[in-house]
Amino acid sequence: MTLTWLHLKVHFVLSEIIMDIQQFLGLFILLSIAVLFIQYYKRRWPVANFPPGPTGWPFIGTILSIRKEGFIRKIADKLIPQYGKIFSLMQDVPLVIVTGYDVINEVFQSNKGFDFASRKEPMHILQLHNPKKLGLFLADYSERWQQQRRFALSTLRGFGFGKTSFERKITDEVSLLLSHLKDLARVPQDLSTLLTSGVANVMCDTFLGCHYDHNDIEFQHILHVMEESFEIHAGKKSLVLDSVPISRPFLKQHAQKIIDLYEEWYAFLMNKVAEHQKSFVADSEPRDFIDCYLAKGLEEPDIFTIEDLKYVLSDMFAGSTDTTANTLKFALLYMVMNPDVQEKVHQESMRVVGTSRLPCLEDRDKMPYTAATIYEIQRLSSIAHYIVRCATVDTTLSGYSIPKGTNVICNIWSLHLDPNLWPDPERCDPTRHLNDKGEIVKSQHVLPFGAGRRMCMGEALAKMELFLFFSSLMHQFKFHLPPGREPPSLDHIPGFTSSPFPFEVIIEEYL
Ligand code: HEM
Numbered sequence: 001m002t003l004t005w006l007h008l009k010v011h012f013v014l015s016e017i018i019m020d021i022q023q024f025l026g027l028f029i030l031l032s033i034a035v036l037f038i039q040y041y042k043r044r045w046p047v048a049n050f051p052p053g054p055t056g057w058p059f060i061g062t063i064l065s066i067r068k069e070g071f072i073r074k075i076a077d078k079l080i081p082q083y084g085k086i087f088s089l090m091q092d093v094p095l096v097i098v099t100g101y102d103v104i105n106e107v108f109q110s111n112k113g114f115d116f117a118s119r120k121e122p123m124h125i126l127q128l129h130n131p132k133k134l135g136l137f138l139a140d141y142s143e144r145w146q147q148q149r150r151f152a153l154s155t156l157r158g159f160g161f162g163k164t165s166f167e168r169k170i171t172d173e174v175s176l177l178l179s180h181l182k183d184l185a186r187v188p189q190d191l192s193t194l195l196t197s198g199v200a201n202v203m204c205d206t207f208l209g210c211h212y213d214h215n216d217i218e219f220q221h222i223l224h225v226m227e228e229s230f231e232i233h234a235g236k237k238s239l240v241l242d243s244v245p246i247s248r249p250f251l252k253q254h255a256q257k258i259i260d261l262y263e264e265w266y267a268f269l270m271n272k273v274a275e276h277q278k279s280f281v282a283d284s285e286p287r288d289f290i291d292c293y294l295a296k297g298l299e300e301p302d303i304f305t306i307e308d309l310k311y312v313l314s315d316m317f318a319g320s321t322d323t324t325a326n327t328l329k330f331a332l333l334y335m336v337m338n339p340d341v342q343e344k345v346h347q348e349s350m351r352v353v354g355t356s357r358l359p360c361l362e363d364r365d366k367m368p369y370t371a372a373t374i375y376e377i378q379r380l381s382s383i384a385h386y387i388v389r390c391a392t393v394d395t396t397l398s399g400y401s402i403p404k405g406t407n408v409i410c411n412i413w414s415l416h417l418d419p420n421l422w423p424d425p426e427r428c429d430p431t432r433h434l435n436d437k438g439e440i441v442k443s444q445h446v447l448p449f450g451a452g453r454r455m456c457m458g459e460a461l462a463k464m465e466l467f468l469f470f471s472s473l474m475h476q477f478k479f480h481l482p483p484g485r486e487p488p489s490l491d492h493i494p495g496f497t498s499s500p501f502p503f504e505v506i507i508e509e510y511l
Pocket of ligand 1 (some may be wrong): 012136137138149315316319320321327387449450452453454455456458459461500
């Protein structure tokens, strides 16, 4: 009897202790969760009056909204009705998405363009392959970046970018491309590799002082490495890697794959630099961009280092090849989908150029329909469909408070396809950009090269290349879809800039 009573007593005391422990643990867990949420909320809403948006969750932020919708434009279409044209998301750090010309223009021009002149691409992957944020594209707004940009721009101008003195380099490549196409006539072809090779060779010549045969295995391999690194970097797994820190231990292999690709790309560039260093003669006529940079490095060795050169070269080369080639691929796609426009471009080139030569830069002003078509393709394709900037100081944007270091993403795609600005926005209609006299009229609402302090450095060169490649292709060949095939998709594959899905065309040479 006593034993049972004692037993019960012990049991009672023990259960009380267990209950106390359970209560304590429960309270501890609840408190930890509360602290976690408070910390998350503090990071999610860094200042009062921060742009609204979905709150998200600790550890994963708002990745669920991002993953479901994919491209920024689709996210914006979904969230704008609820939060307005400026809203925020949480991608490891808060970021603000802006839509509409007025706000985008404010980002580019605010305080003479200074307030949003930094760049802070998300995030983790960048730290893996460019931890010091050197070079041009990804660099913060800093004295060092300004010096690199000023030097690169003046060197490019010295080479004659945007002027007829540089034209020859491009027309040589155009002629090579046309001769390849003649061999491919009448059989369905995917022309993306040839287009990328043609554009890349202009850059090889200018920056690296070399030229490749289109079939060269090393050349094709390195272009593939460049494209693949961008494509994987822009893919969904990378988005998770960048946005959700707790995913990183599980995505190590993926991260390593990206690093390996970047390292291979950088090794290719650094090999070219090493070859130049061996044969470089100070005070002699520079052979290309690398020589100019090495000479500058002798004058200011702390600023123009070999490490800086690696990232500057990568930004110039990859930034110019990927963008221009992707625009040309979309140009071809829109032309096969709009044969009437293609025919008009061809007719204009026949009228102005005739049959005895290829189009040249002097023809550009006399071919407004062609220029308007290129402009329309840039609007429709929006290959740089969003532009990332970062606040250099604590500032405001359309009345909202934006703390220093906040990423701001300009939704260019929505601007280019806004039905209030462009009736029937998805229709390819170059005449939107022509006035009553048939002259081309540029719109402030078409911003393929960005604007302000971080605006594209290669705009003049890109326009030359686009005109010479595009007008020559339209002058010499008719492109159409293989009979009986489904029309190709106009969707985009994300990358550094986006590209069309692979498609084949039939080439017919005009005789
Ligand atoms: C169709 C062709 C091209 C398109 C659509 C394009 C588009 C862009 C865009 C949207 C930006 C960001 C601008 C901003 O933040 O406001 C940019 C930056 C840049 N582009 Fe281009 N680009 C093209 C061709 C080129 C070429 C040919 C070069 C080099 C010769 C080049 C070099 C650069 C560099 C270095 C930057 C970074 C500038 C900085 O952050 O200071 N781009 N480009």
